[in-house]
Amino acid sequence: IAGITQAPTSQILAAGRRMTLRCTQDMRHNAMYWYRQDLGLGLRLIHYSNTAGTTGKGEVPDGYSVSRANTDDFPLTLASAVPSQTSVYFCASSTGGASDTGELFFGEGSRLTVL
Amino acid sequence: QKEVEQDPGPLSVPEGAIVSLNCTYSNSAFQYFMWYRQYSRKGPELLMYTYSSGNKEDGRFTAQVDKSSKYISLFIRDSQPSDSATYLCAMSGPPSDYKLSFGAGTTVTVRA
Numbered sequence: 001i002a003g004i005t006q007a008p009t010s011q012i013l014a015a016g017r018r019m020t021l022r023c024t025q026d027m028r029h030n031a032m033y034w035y036r037q038d039l040g041l042g043l044r045l046i047h048y049s050n051t052a053g054t055t056g057k058g059e060v061p062d063g064y065s066v067s068r069a070n071t072d073d074f075p076l077t078l079a080s081a082v083p084s085q086t087s088v089y090f091c092a093s094s095t096g097g098a099s100d101t102g103e104l105f106f107g108e109g110s111r112l113t114v115l
Numbered sequence: 116q117k118e119v120e121q122d123p124g125p126l127s128v129p130e131g132a133i134v135s136l137n138c139t140y141s142n143s144a145f146q147y148f149m150w151y152r153q154y155s156r157k158g159p160e161l162l163m164y165t166y167s168s169g170n171k172e173d174g175r176f177t178a179q180v181d182k183s184s185k186y187i188s189l190f191i192r193d194s195q196p197s198d199s200a201t202y203l204c205a206m207s208g209p210p211s212d213y214k215l216s217f218g219a220g221t222t223v224t225v226r227a
Contacts, residue, residue, distance in 0.1 A: 004158075033214075040123060042203065042219035043159070058214070090158055102147050102207030102215045106158030 002026050004107035006091050012113045013081050021076045021110045023091030030096025032074040033058075033104065034066060036087040043090065049074055050096055081114045088112075118142055121204055121218025129226050134191035138204035138218045141185065145206040145216075148180050150189045153201045153220065162202070163189060194225045 007022045025032065034046040035058075045058030049068040063085060065077045078085055088111050092104040121138045128134055136150075147166055151159035163178040165171045165187075171178045179188040187206070191198055204218040 040219060042121075043217040045214060048214065092158075102205070103149065103161055103164060104151075104159075104205075104215060106160065108158050109156070 003105055004091055004093060006089075006107035006110050008110060009108065010111040010113075012115065013078075015081055015083060015114055017081050019078045019081055019112070021078075021089055021091075021112070023074045023076070023107060024072050025074075025091075025093045025105075026072065027093060027105065028071060029093035029105070030071070031094045032068065033092045033094075034064070034074070034076045035090045035092065036060065037090060037109075038087050046076065046089075078112075081112075083114045086112060086114045117219075118216045119204060119206060119218045122221055123219050125222040125224060127224045127226060128194055130194060130196060132194050132225075134189075134194050134198065134223055134225070136189040136191075136202050136204075136221050136223070138187050138206075139185055140187075140206060140216070142206075142208070142216070143182075143185070144208040145182075146209055147207045148178070148187050149205045149215070150176075150178060151203045151205055151217075153203060155200075159203055191223075194223075196225050196227045199224045 005024045030051045033048045035043040047066040049055045052071045088109045091107045119140045150163040152162040153159040168182045175192045177190045201220040201222045203220040205215045207215045
């Protein structure tokens with residue numbers, strides 16, 4: 001059982017470049033999320049999707065965009081990367097809907113360094 | 116002020132000691148309380164889950180929730196080196212608003 005698959009696992013990127021972090025889940029979960037994790041700040045929600053075709057902004061959405069064309073995939077795009085976007089990015093999913101208790105299933109993370 | 120406060124530590128204990136971790140929160144609408152464990156360079160994984168107030172025990176782990184004080188705790192008994200990890204508390208409101216709010220995480224090292 002793969003769960004959540006993220007790619008790439010790590011990337012060094014020049015400032016100003018465009019970058020897409022990929023996320024795929026095989027659990028048929030309705031809801032998907034993107035978090036960034038920074039030392040001392042914990043996990044902060046960037047964008048989320050309650051179900052395919054819908055997306056919403058989290059706590060720190062600026063500079064990021066997402067799309068949810070189908071249930072399984074939830075890519076995160078940095079249109080023009082800046083050094084402050086250096087972080088570890090985690091994709092996660094949950095069952096979604098009225099029965100969702102908030103339990104998240106995380107991927108292994110994508111380490112992004114913007115120079 | 117953050118919605119969820121957690122002392123980042125780090126915390127270093129000898130093998131066999133009891134590890135005590137805690138978080139405080141400000142949002143009285145939180146109903147679901149979780150502890151995630153994150154090993155180095157890995158994604159967080161759910162360790163304990165509690166609904167509303169009370170205690171929950173699972174092997175060497177005990178989670179406590181005190182909603183009146185807006186305070187949650189995680190205790191690890193007979194700690195092992197394999198318990199060395201970052202522990203994150205997380206909480207959410209009713210299912211209609213199920214996005215989690217996380218603490219910053221406490222890094223724990225259990226010395227052999």
